[in-house]
């Protein structure tokens with residue numbers, strides 16, 4: 001599992017960070033999310049999937 005962030009699209013809403021704080025953080029200066037764990041462990045899959053769904057601008061993609 002690999003998480004991909006489209007920084008051009010990200011609007012720093014922070015939904016991803018609130019949903020999966022072990023995987024996402026916010027860079028407030030840059031105005032984008034940060035991926036803390038690009039390849040999160042399987043036990044975080046449900047939270048990461050929820051974070052991908054929660055992004056209002058579809059800036060997150062999950063690859064297997």
Ligand code: SF4
Pocket residue numbers: 005009010011012013014015016017032033054055056057058059060
């Ligand atoms: S939810 Fe989407 S727009 Fe918001 S910080 Fe995360 S990736 Fe960016």
